[in-house]
């Protein structure tokens with residue numbers, strides 16, 4: 173008889189990548205899984221755990237990429253990710269079977285501190301010495317054989333960026349699955365066991381699980397451990413028991429606040445003694461020379477301002493020619509499809525004036541997005557971003573932010589969503605919340621279309637390219653100028669907690685990889701295109717419909733009758749003569765009639781009526797009803813203003829025939845009634861006010877929801893109201909001051 | 915007693931003690947700046963604060979207010 177016992181169904185092996193920030197975990201994750209996680213030469217690129225599947229020789233395993241950390245101590249729930257994964261505290265992902273510990277080979281001692289803490293968890297480990305290529309240039313030599321003997325786990329030198337060592341990692345994993353190997357644990361004094369047992373017994377977790385040994389260490393050694401929030405008992409009771417446990421250590425002659433680091437480093441020094449040979453003379457050459465310039469008192473600041481200026485200039489001026497090509501393509505498609513749809517006017521209008529106009533107006537800004545992301549990627553991968561944080565810390569600290577706020581804020585110039593996510597690298601909760609709050613003020617790439625349109629139509633033709641570039645720079649600076657005092661108020665008067673210090677590692681400079689830069693551009697561009705195909709497409713159709721309907725032949729006949737009657741009173745001829753002139757489609761009168769018909773139709777459409785109703789709110793900013801409508805329609809996503817204006821002017825028949833651009837339509841746009849009748853709507857104060865409105869307003873549903881996620885409803889609502897109010901005030905100020913003083 | 919701020923740029927020193935400022939001292943410790951470790955002040959930000967300290971070949975940025983709590987003796 174065959175045995176009924178079959179081998180237990182094997183579940184997928186779980187493997188976690190752990191290590192200090194910026195050691196190359198995500199690079200290795202990509203090599204092992206074939207996926208494309210974002211990497212970058214800045215500590216804290218990965219901010220939340222990501223999973224992927226990797227192939228072993230006969231099976232697959234689940235690989236988890238984690239945010240980098242220097243230690244297991246956690247002062248906030250976000251910092252707890254690593255220790256929680258290691259202890260299997262997430263229901264979706266169990267405790268890992270194997271740890272791939274990624275160390276920066278050129279900085280072994282410091283990196284092993286975390287490894288030594290993790291050894292307490294008794295999970296089999298592979299020690300990966302990544303960035304092996306930077307060991308020799310840093311003037312060090314590592315005796316691999318000696319190290320292997322000491323660490324008692326597989327030790328694998330790798331070069332993540334060249335995909336070197338990947339196969340060896342897989343081999344090591346398979347070896348460990350056969351026969352587990354563990355990093356030697358630290359020998360704690362006897363009193364530690366008493367302290368740990370005391371905490372395990374007295375402090376059950378929510379759900380009645382026991383604390384693991386590594387978690388009791390966090391309670392023992394950390395001053396404000398985030399583990400407390402996981403306990404079933406009150407914070408007071410926890411504090412009391414921790415105090416009792418610390419007494420065990422004190423009696424043994426240890427100071428619990430410094431003992432941990434001291435003992436671990438002593439353990440590590442034992443493990444690596446004689447392994448690393450240093451030649452002090454050679455230590456970093458290139459990085460030092462570059463920093464001497466880029467962090468110089470005078471040159472450094474000049475270089476910083478210069479670099480930021482070049483980014484914005486490039487975004488504005490390099491994209492121009494490509495934009496023109498896209499715009500030409502749009503007109504070409506319209507000309508191609510238009511005649512085919514002539515038989516069905518409504519469909520023709522939907523396709524030409526709605527979809528192509530709306531989506532096309534949006535897509536024109538693709539080149540800008542690509543250029544901006546190329547620069548961000550270059551700055552980050554080269555290592556300059558961390559220097560920028562170093563330079564900016566002083567400026568930021570007085571208003572309660574810190575140097576680490578710089579990267580979230582700069583990323584927010586591309587898009588506030590990754591920017592707000594990146595605030596997770598800020599340890600200080602106060603600075604972090606303030607950064608989340610002010611990040612949406614940074615001028616994201618979705619505002620770019622508005623600026624480009626306004627500047628291209630009204631600033632550049634009159635004042636020249638220099639002022640155009642300057643205006644764009646100024647608009648991008650405005651958000652920062654508002655953010656700083658806002659952060660000051662928030663951290664000074666709203667958040668009352670004690671602020672915490674700023675500590676950061678400066679990475680070495682590296683030549684950015686073309687592949688990474690291109691991939692980042694492609695990703696950003698593709699997201700932008702997808703947006704055009706989904707949300708922009710949908711909103712475009714809704715806006716088109718609310719501008720097109722209600723519409724009927726009766727109405728058109730009425731409009732014609734009133735037009736004809738007016739022309740008759742103007743003395744152009746009798747009714748029949750005027751009608752005959754209208755028959756001839758090329759006549760000037762027919763042209764005038766088309767414009768009149770278009771704008772009359774829009775005037776009485778649903779959207780037109782709403783626009784007229786809300787226009788008084790924006791009257792003090794000099795906005796007409798069309799701008800008011802576009803502003804309102806842009807609340808879900810600010811880019812929508814472009815499509816909306818496009819449709820309004822296209823349906824209204826205002827789009828210039830030779831130059832099919834929206835730009836020209838805006839230039840020709842005039843007030844139709846009231847005291848300002850026949851004067852241009854878009855004067856310089858109105859245009860600047862409009863840009864200021866978009867610079868400051870909270871017009872992005874996605875950002876609001878990410879603020880809810882990262883900071884809670886209360887802050888999301890405050891942010892929305894505050895930004896909207898500020899935007900309105902800003903626009904009104906620009907218009908009133910600009911119109912009355914100049 | 916001398917602290918990190920009293921060092922000149924490029925000057926090395928041995929850490930003798932870290933005076934508790936906040937839970938920052940724990941972070942500083944885990945970064946490898948602890949008693950008996952050799953540190954070197956290598957950079958000052960263009961605006962005068964923070965500074966960067968070299969430990970074991972890595973450069974760690976600290977604000978002056980925290981650097982003050984790191985006591986050293988020049989070597």
Ligand SMILES: Nc1nc2c(ncn2[C@@H]2O[C@H](COP(=O)(O)OP(=O)(O)OP(=O)(O)O)[C@@H](O)[C@H]2O)c(=O)[nH]1
Nearest residue numbers: 194195196197198199212216217218240303331332
């Ligand atoms: N010279 C060199 N650079 C590497 C190597 N591996 C990765 N890098 C670079 O190191 C930087 C950091 O890599 P990431 O993979 O983002 O590091 P990480 O550990 O995921 O970082 P965090 O997510 O911030 O913790 C990137 O610029 C990589 O291109 C290597 O073996 N040699």
Ligand SMILES: [Mg+2]
Nearest residue numbers: 197198217218
């Ligand atoms: Mg990463």
